[in-house]
Amino acid sequence: MTPCLVGSIRQAAPGLQEPLEAAMAAGTLEEMIERAESVTRALALLLIGAILTCRALAPTVWPVCRVCERTLRSKGFAPREIQTRFGVVRWRRRLGRCPSGCTIGQFAPLDTALGLAGGQRTSMELQRSASLLAVFVPLETAAAILRRMQGVKVCGSGIWNWVQAAGARAEANLQGELAKLEATGAVAIEQIEAHIAKLVLLIGADGVMVPFRPTPGSPKGTAVWREVKLAVLARLDQRLRPNGVAQVKLARRRLVAVLGDIDALAVRLKLEALRQGITVAPCVVWISDGARGLWRLFHDYLAPLGALGILDFYHAVGQLWSAAETWYHLYLPSGREWLARARRQLRHGEVDSVITQLQEAADDAHRSPDHRKIIQRVTDYLTTHRDHLRYPVFKQRDLPIGSGFVESACKWLIQQRFKGVGMRWSEDGFNNLLLLRLAWANDRFDQLFSPSPMGASTR
Numbered sequence: 001m002t003p004c005l006v007g008s009i010r011q012a013a014p015g016l017q018e019p020l021e022a023a024m025a026a027g028t029l030e031e032m033i034e035r036a037e038s039v040t041r042a043l044a045l046l047l048i049g050a051i052l053t054c055r056a057l058a059p060t061v062w063p064v065c066r067v068c069e070r071t072l073r074s075k076g077f078a079p080r081e082i083q084t085r086f087g088v089v090r091w092r093r094r095l096g097r098c099p100s101g102c103t104i105g106q107f108a109p110l111d112t113a114l115g116l117a118g119g120q121r122t123s124m125e126l127q128r129s130a131s132l133l134a135v136f137v138p139l140e141t142a143a144a145i146l147r148r149m150q151g152v153k154v155c156g157s158g159i160w161n162w163v164q165a166a167g168a169r170a171e172a173n174l175q176g177e178l179a180k181l182e183a184t185g186a187v188a189i190e191q192i193e194a195h196i197a198k199l200v201l202l203i204g205a206d207g208v209m210v211p212f213r214p215t216p217g218s219p220k221g222t223a224v225w226r227e228v229k230l231a232v233l234a235r236l237d238q239r240l241r242p243n244g245v246a247q248v249k250l251a252r253r254r255l256v257a258v259l260g261d262i263d264a265l266a267v268r269l270k271l272e273a274l275r276q277g278i279t280v281a282p283c284v285v286w287i288s289d290g291a292r293g294l295w296r297l298f299h300d301y302l303a304p305l306g307a308l309g310i311l312d313f314y315h316a317v318g319q320l321w322s323a324a325e326t327w328y329h330l331y332l333p334s335g336r337e338w339l340a341r342a343r344r345q346l347r348h349g350e351v352d353s354v355i356t357q358l359q360e361a362a363d364d365a366h367r368s369p370d371h372r373k374i375i376q377r378v379t380d381y382l383t384t385h386r387d388h389l390r391y392p393v394f395k396q397r398d399l400p401i402g403s404g405f406v407e408s409a410c411k412w413l414i415q416q417r418f419k420g421v422g423m424r425w426s427e428d429g430f431n432n433l434l435l436l437r438l439a440w441a442n443d444r445f446d447q448l449f450s451p452s453p454m455g456a457s458t459r
């Protein structure tokens with residue numbers, strides 16, 4: 001079998017003599033695998049080249065000139081090459097031109113059929129692999145991995161250009177969807193498995209700071225920190241642990257994030273919520289900390305849809321903490337005791353009692369005005385969120401009372417990639433990479449790299 005296969009390759013591709021001999025001469029299995037890979041890469045290049053040459057020789061159907069509508073005419077064959085994961089593929093194909101001499105440039109029907117754009121020099125599959133690596137690691141690391149794993153030589157700045165191009169495609173898609181939403185008020189619901197569609201739709205949001213360049217185009221100077229707003233949408237599923245106890249598990253997690261204000265987040269969240277079937281979900285639950293803009297979003301958009309609002313329990317306890325710190329001094333046993341009791345009461349639904357205690361302290365004329373102001377602020381805060389503090393009810397319905405799932409999304413989506421040592425982002429660079437990370441997280445990455453059969457003029 002083996003001598004026969006080696007013989008066939010030798011015969012079919014005399015140019016592969018050298019890597020073939022090297023593979024045959026390999027001592028260890030390790031060497032054999034490495035060397036066989038260079039044979040297969042060279043073979044793949046030959047194969048692709050042969051198929052393309054065959055296609056190029058087939059009769060060409062010429063389109064008409066878009067200016068004068070006369071059928072384009074062949075000017076003969078011209079070379080084309082493209083970098084792929086196997087190396088550079090070269091072939092020759094027919095180029096056509098308008099017989100009337102209209103300035104529409106030259107046209108290669110085969111390029112169009114292959115999904116190649118005019119100036120494209122790298123295959124989409126290579127751009128996709130490289131951009132995917134850039135989603136997770138810095139550019140130079142991505143280039144090194146690509147070199148190591150696929151034997152492809154690309155540089156970090158090359159990968160960056162592909163990331164920018166893919167990010168621009170993602171932004172164009174998003175703007176198209178947002179425009180459609182604004183015009184029609186509707187968006188198609190994504191296909192959701194029946195058992196998932198029956199689950200609670202959980203939504204949470206938060207902000208996270210990212211370092212940006214102080215002056216566009218220059219990495220110098222102190223970083224300027226700007227807030228990225230992020231929302232998570234997920235279905236609240238359960239899984240049984242081996243001991244039979246049910247554990248909360250998020251299913252079909254989708255992320256929305258934007259470097260912008262709360263309104264920019266709101267429109268994107270609406271779009272994603274509609275795609276995720278918010279209008280037909282059996283129950284919608286919103287969890288957030290106290291940020292006012294986020295609760296405005298809840299009241300303007302989610303509450304009218306019947307969504308239930310939950311104030312993150314740990315955030316509410318943080319408020320009690322600041323009151324306790326002012327009211328009693330925390331290091332006094334009485335302060336710690338009060339905090340522990342108030343926390344317990346909050347957890348068990350005795351919000352009114354906590355609010356009454358706080359209001360009495362805020363009204364106490366014996367305290368300093370500054371202290372009373374702080375305690376009043378906490379009192380008002382809890383009063384405003386009274387409906388969102390019904391923790392026993394939420395627990396009974398197996399709903400989470402903490403927004404940890406949003407914080408972990410912030411860590412994964414933003415911190416891990418955008419807050420490395422010494423990193424400072426340009427606005428465009430950040431936005432494009434963010435869109436790619438979102439596309440990956442939301443299972444829409446590959447569609448950004450599906451070749452489009454358009455724009456194949458060879459300008």
Ligand SMILES: [Zn+2]
Nearest residue numbers: 065068098102
């Ligand atoms: Zn013409």
